[in-house]
Amino acid sequence: MHVKSERELFRRRRRFPWFRTLLILGVLGAAATYGYRALRDFVEPFTPSAAPTPQPTPTPSAAVYVSAGEDAYFRGAVFEAIAAYEQALDMEPNQTDLYLELARLLTYYGQPERGLEMARQAVLRQPESARAWAILGMTYDWLGLPQRAIAYCERAVELDPTLPEAYAFLAEAYIDAGQWYAANETIARAAELAPDNVDVLRNQAYVLENQGNYSGAIAGYREALARHETQVHLYLAIGRNAGALGNLTVARNAYADAVEIDPFNVVALDQLGWSHLLLGDYDSARQYLVEALDLDPDAIDVYGHLGTLYFHQRNYEDALDMFGPALTYGEARSRRRTVLFSITTEDANGVGGAPEGREVAVAAFVHPSAIESPLRGEFRAADGTTGVRGMIRFDPVSGRYQLDAGGVPPAPSGKVYIGWFLPLYTPEGWVVRTDPIFPAPDGNAQLSGSTGVVKGPPIEYYYSTALSHYLLDQCDEALPAIEIALRIDPEDENALQTRELCR
Numbered sequence: 001m002h003v004k005s006e007r008e009l010f011r012r013r014r015r016f017p018w019f020r021t022l023l024i025l026g027v028l029g030a031a032a033t034y035g036y037r038a039l040r041d042f043v044e045p046f047t048p049s050a051a052p053t054p055q056p057t058p059t060p061s062a063a064v065y066v067s068a069g070e071d072a073y074f075r076g077a078v079f080e081a082i083a084a085y086e087q088a089l090d091m092e093p094n095q096t097d098l099y100l101e102l103a104r105l106l107t108y109y110g111q112p113e114r115g116l117e118m119a120r121q122a123v124l125r126q127p128e129s130a131r132a133w134a135i136l137g138m139t140y141d142w143l144g145l146p147q148r149a150i151a152y153c154e155r156a157v158e159l160d161p162t163l164p165e166a167y168a169f170l171a172e173a174y175i176d177a178g179q180w181y182a183a184n185e186t187i188a189r190a191a192e193l194a195p196d197n198v199d200v201l202r203n204q205a206y207v208l209e210n211q212g213n214y215s216g217a218i219a220g221y222r223e224a225l226a227r228h229e230t231q232v233h234l235y236l237a238i239g240r241n242a243g244a245l246g247n248l249t250v251a252r253n254a255y256a257d258a259v260e261i262d263p264f265n266v267v268a269l270d271q272l273g274w275s276h277l278l279l280g281d282y283d284s285a286r287q288y289l290v291e292a293l294d295l296d297p298d299a300i301d302v303y304g305h306l307g308t309l310y311f312h313q314r315n316y317e318d319a320l321d322m323f324g325p326a327l328t329y330g331e332a333r334s335r336r337r338t339v340l341f342s343i344t345t346e347d348a349n350g351v352g353g354a355p356e357g358r359e360v361a362v363a364a365f366v367h368p369s370a371i372e373s374p375l376r377g378e379f380r381a382a383d384g385t386t387g388v389r390g391m392i393r394f395d396p397v398s399g400r401y402q403l404d405a406g407g408v409p410p411a412p413s414g415k416v417y418i419g420w421f422l423p424l425y426t427p428e429g430w431v432v433r434t435d436p437i438f439p440a441p442d443g444n445a446q447l448s449g450s451t452g453v454v455k456g457p458p459i460e461y462y463y464s465t466a467l468s469h470y471l472l473d474q475c476d477e478a479l480p481a482i483e484i485a486l487r488i489d490p491e492d493e494n495a496l497q498t499r500e501l502c503r
Contacts, residue, residue, distance in 0.1 A: 062091040066098070076230030076261035078109050096125045096132065103135045108233045110267060112142040113337050113367040120364075130160030138169040141176055143337050144423040149173035164194035168203040175210045183207050198228045205237065214241040218250075232258045232265055239271055251275050259288075266296045274305045277312075285309055298371060300329045304461045316468040323465040327481075328397075330457030332371075335396035340364055340422040341377050343388070343405075343437065345415040353430030355420045361388035361405070372397060379405055390445075394421075399451040401434075408439035419447070425455040427487035459485050463494040466502075475502035 069084035082105050089098045099122035107115035119136040126132055137152035153170035156163060167190035174183035187207050190200045205220025221237045228234075239254035252275035258268035273288030286309060292302045307322030345357040363377030375394040381387060390405030403419065411417050419434035426432055432451045439445040462485035469478035478498060485495035 062088040062095070065091070069101070073105070074228075074230060076232055077264075078105055078232060078262065079264065081105060082109070094125065096122050096129065099125070100131060100135050103139060107135075107139050107142050112139050113339075114369060115139045116143060116339065117367055128159060130156040130163045130166055132156075133159060134163060134166040134169050137173060140339070141169070141173040143339050145339060146173045146177040150177060162193060164190045164197050165199050167193065168197070168200045172203045172206055175207050180211060196227055198224050198231065201227065202234065202237070209237075209241055214244045217241045230261050232262050232268055235261070236267060236271060239275070243275070248275055248278050252279065264295060266292045266299050266302065269295070270299065270302045270305060273302075277305065277309055282309060282313065298325075298329055300326055300333055300457070303329065304458065307461070307464060311464055311468060314471075316471050319468045320465065320472075323461055323468065326461050327457050327465065330461065331399070331454050332397045332456075334424060334454050334456035335394070335399060335421075335451065336367065336371065336375070338365055338375065338394065338396075338421045338424045341392050341394070342382070342420045342422060343379075343417055344420065345411055346418045348414050348416045348436075351416075351418055351433065353428075355418070355431065355433075357415065357418075360417070361408075363392050365394065392419075399454070401449060401451070403434070403437070403445070403447040405437075405439075405445045407443050408437070408445045409443065410439065417445070421451065424451065427453055427455050427484055429455065453484055453487075455488070459488045459492060460494075462488070463492065463498060466495065466498045470498055470501055478502055 065084045065088035069081045069088065072078070072081035072084060082102060085098055085102050085105070089095065089102065092098070099118045103115040103118035103122065105115075106112065106118060116136075116139040119132065119139045122129065122132040123136050133152050134156035137149040137156065140146075140152060141149035150170065150173045153166055153173055156166035157170065160166065167186050171183045171187035171190060174180075174186055184207065187200070187204050190197070191204060194200050201220060201224035205217045205224065208214075208220055209217035218238050218241045221234050221241070225231060225234050225238075235254045235258035239251040239258075242248070242250035242254060252272065255268055255272035255275055258265060259272055262268065269288050269292035273285045273292065276282075276288065277285035286306070289302055289306045289309065292299055293306065296302070303322045303324075303326035307319045307326060310316070310319035310322060341363045342355060342359050343361040344355045344359050346352075346355070347357070359382040361379045362382045363379045365375040365377045367375060375396060377392050377394075379388050379390045379392070387407040388405055389407050390403070392401060392403045392405075394401045408417070417437040417439070419437060421432040424432040432454060434447060434449055437445050437447050462481045466478040466481040466485065469475065469481070479502065482495050482499045482502070485492055486499070489495070
């Protein structure tokens, strides 16, 4: 799936005083009650108190948080809604609908890997729920695995042929897989079932966008907004399409509308700052970009855009201070969005750039909410013919991994076992893979290594880093960034020119 501007990795740090205050009051009330009783029992352990015992202050119920989440969602405060739904889920962890609401919102608002975790839990709890399968498919598509998304959305259609969202998400996966005809047919079916459904209207516009009809897409996103005018991700989509048309003023206004609805939305602030930069208003650009970075110190593209701003102002030292985190966090974002680790048998005489052999085991990574936490996956046999078991641990920041498996049979003659990180790519566009995995005679296999540099940050972050080093007379420091830029595009003129200048 091609990268969308609002699909960002890291979670923003936000405050939600309206329900935290309620929660804190409940806790303080309970603490006060406990303190009173403890003091009374200490002073008068054997004397019954004539005064009535104070009643504990009631704490909020799950229903209170659900109601607060719904209210926040319809106001456009999506991250506030996410926090409220998470509180409700902590209190009632078996509510499938809460997992689905969280999966949808987390995916739309920049955390599809966490949305995937929610959707998986929903399917486990209600395997016959068509909506659960449809949203599971959507999360896989937003994580760059449209073929798997298609399979899950088709399962949703089988379970409920009248569910419009199943067709809408299926059409989205079809268009990302390059199947335009199927996408057009499927989104038409969704529109027949629910012409006013916001998700249907959004995906109608998305299909048009991916076919290059940016004006039609903008009209479609506006039609969706007419049904739900506080959906920030729709304003971001309008801005993206207006930018593709070169209409920067319309793009800026769309991002400004998004910020007006949710002033704490990092992606909207970042895009508003970027549009001001493209329009030449550097002061406003810096204001919005710095504000976004204050809200989320891990925001990849904010670092890149600030670096670009400083570069244009010939402030190369500060530009490098921004491009460094942009590259580090950008690669970490790609690693964090790795969904699966697959072990296949490949030709020992030459392994290609993508898995081609028989899959013998697969591990689905679990994505913790903390961005610095490693991903972990438990192996299961892919085809039922082997008893592969064990774990893989993967650090998204460093790229280091540790595989420990058992029950691995000897590889067939002329074959070797190779592990693949899906969907994770090298700068050249090949699927990231491990060295050959050689099981011991007892079937145990261990392997550790690193993914190295992975595809993620835009090429301009690399060559701008190199140019900044060159202009500061630091060519030795420029060369690594030049090499990576040329791995992404061997014919990129900026990288080639910088390499020649350093020579």
